[in-house]
Amino acid sequence: MADTTTRRRRGAGRSGGRAGAAARRGDAVIEQMPWDPPVNIDRPTEPLEAEGVAAIHDGAMRILEEIGIAFLNEDALRLFREAGCKVDGDVVRMDRDFVMEMVARAPAKFTITPRNPDRTIEIGGRNLLFGNVSSPPNYWDLEIGRKVSGNRDMCRNLLKLTQYFNCIHFAGGYPVEPVDIHASVRHLDVLYDKLTLTDKAMHAYSLGKERVEDVMEMVRIAGGLSDEEFESTPRMYTNINSTSPLKHDQPMIDGCLRLARRGQAIVVTPFTLAGAMAPVTMAGAVAQSIAEALSAIALFQYVRPGIPCVIGTFTSNVDMKSGAPAFGTPEYMRSTQMTGQMARFYGLPMRSSGVCAANVPDGQAVWETSNSLWAAVQSGTNIVYHAAGWLEGGLIASPEKFIMDCEILQQIQRYMQPEVTSTAPDAIALDAIAEVGHQGHFFGIQHTQDRYTSAFYQPFLSDWKNYEAWESVGGIWTAERAHHLFKQIIASFEAPPMDPAIREELAAFVVRRKEEGGAPTDF
């Protein structure tokens, strides 16, 4: 990919033609699948026997009982003390009865209702939901051709993709950090962009009181809700990471407690990199991750019984040669599946991710991301963070990668449709087989004609032309095809409708909070 300029130029003719045709048809750039969050119909892949589940559970419980978790949050320490846990300095030890009693309070399923109620998502059970990449500080696309700091335009474009693709069900954190906006007011500008450019379920970073409170207020305003309505059911969520090993930081816990007290949802995702912040053995890394997650969930359930909580996994391994994190590895897949078994053991909804270590949207990026996405499917994951757009271990967001990932996500959506594996008599199709007999073909028969428009998955990015036809329109590789689509989608993007009065109220809130100085940046 040394010469992206040449490659872009070669593809221009085709992409222009396609965009033109779409404009003539007056429809969208691509024909995509409808909004229809998949239901995972497969039995999960379960590498652990019952004894293995028991061993990891016992390991996690002994970590909580004997080693304890550090909570660098006074509020949390006070609450744990009040609940009868042992608190030594900032280390909290809790017995397994307490933990299990608290965790049992968490619902197995809950909904998040964004400003557009048609985009309500149900988390838990067999639901499988995908969100955009979150939080990379950097951006890469084929046109720029190198890694650059994220800015607000890039962030807005990735938010447009988040909204555009029906296979993206919720908005994660910032799809790229807009580092051109001062950190004190960044959350205000990005949330304004998120709430006006998308109508999907919203996320707040737990990075200090002001940010969390501002985001909750903006989500409330965008939904046209009273405080009471906002708090009556989850409207948004936060995601926190523990500071492995065995530690929760002040702002993360603070943010969660604020959301919990207002009835909003919490995802707790330890980042236990085996061999670095967790044991080099995957079961140990999973046990530690479980302990870290459950300690926080227990706290939130103590404070607000029944508050929706999701157990997240981010257990992967390092490259033992360099110490660099690896993603989508065989060990990553197995730890995700093991965590899935544990999540079901605790009756908690689960989060995992779509991840890779690759630096550009090439073959490696796809096999690592495919591995992680299929591990999510196999583990019974309910929400998949970073499902589209992630590169370089989360340090880069890329629109080409976003679009390539959406192709895979749509395939997973189709894969989960029960009609694919129907064995009803008209699916066995004995009459059609008899009709065609030993000589003909099935193209023209009625059984085919009745079904052909919906019989098979239709990709929007995979190119199924033969080599010669593919070459005749430029011989364009996948990442470059994705780049052309990116340009077209952005050019034709229409924001979801929003009441002008609400938009004004949101804008006024942003202006006022900026005048007040936004949030402190010394978190």
Add this chain to the structure above:
Amino acid sequence: MADTTTRRRRGAGRSGGRAGAAARRGDAVIEQMPWDPPVNIDRPTEPLEAEGVAAIHDGAMRILEEIGIAFLNEDALRLFREAGCKVDGDVVRMDRDFVMEMVARAPAKFTITPRNPDRTIEIGGRNLLFGNVSSPPNYWDLEIGRKVSGNRDMCRNLLKLTQYFNCIHFAGGYPVEPVDIHASVRHLDVLYDKLTLTDKAMHAYSLGKERVEDVMEMVRIAGGLSDEEFESTPRMYTNINSTSPLKHDQPMIDGCLRLARRGQAIVVTPFTLAGAMAPVTMAGAVAQSIAEALSAIALFQYVRPGIPCVIGTFTSNVDMKSGAPAFGTPEYMRSTQMTGQMARFYGLPMRSSGVCAANVPDGQAVWETSNSLWAAVQSGTNIVYHAAGWLEGGLIASPEKFIMDCEILQQIQRYMQPEVTSTAPDAIALDAIAEVGHQGHFFGIQHTQDRYTSAFYQPFLSDWKNYEAWESVGGIWTAERAHHLFKQIIASFEAPPMDPAIREELAAFVVRRKEEGGAPTDF
């Protein structure tokens, strides 16, 4: 990839450095996993309930009983008549009792012993074996940069890759058709190349009596075997496709009967493309595929009870817009899984494939191939044809794709190692977690030191460097990295040892058979 020249030049420094380092070390180009064919420890993914299995079985049996299969082979028609089946013209109808009785004779497991007995493979049970791409007429690599007809050099290079990679367990058909060799003698030259460049299990095309007999003779010579020894256990195999719908051709059946009579293994793989040669509904396409396969397997079991037979699947769907075949689709994955359930129902080992429709080794190639390889894993497939090197629906072989696929195959090998998911006390690692506590890291502790060299999968092609380090050595995308490895592997390739007397005997056989005119080309 418009400018492969530039891109190759940019990468040269790095690859040269790597090759130099390898040469200095005096070891292989890459550190790869050892020869250790995976055992599939996962429960298969089973989309069908028991009633679904029964419905497809009943559909297949009714096809055999009511519609029948055409056998364009007089020998087969005579044998079916002798067995009491109804033969009308070339259409054979057989009742389910006969079919099930014959199929029950096939072993659930068997071995193939190639000239190097250390490369013996066991087919069936939970064994998972990978073979090279077979039969593309065309070739593509980054240096050539376009699709060209295959030749003997290309074929030899791909055979070297087949031998080099420990994750390739058997040699399929020609990894590319060397169309520069006349068809009458092509099998002689390629088998000479295959038998001298590799020591893995061999395949014969069932394309006429002379070819099949010549290949059996050459495999016998290469193994230093008497006729009796050759016939005492499978030394090789053939793979046939039916001519869907519902037909078996003369040379395919002829070849299988020849192998069956000499105790060699047979893979029967209908090519039922849903919407073209099979019903547009996947269960119908699977039922038809099962019927086509079982009809041939029943014949072979009638002729030679207990002869090793494998049921193959090649059920995919067409692109309903163009009629072109699609591969690695959601429908492909589900049909492979469904066929896996049927194979277990019949007690037969199973074959599936690693396939894609992509024209170059790009992102699409990887997601389609990953989908098909993981579907093979999930289906309980025993042998995976085309597991490395396939492009453009099997019309192109590519060394870069071969090497990229081997990276994925190695990951599957690692994924299946039980130690990854061990929950033994030292894997839960409570002492290590206690030792590190709330502040440290796990890099330096004894628990990590004792395990770090083997704790995690080490890729040979994935690049886990961060962006800056990756960029500083040329910013090379996956396909180009694979190209560099290809050059190095070929440059340093050493053929497996062969007794000079055997080599001479093989060469003399080729000379003699060429003098005799080889095989007719009007098959």
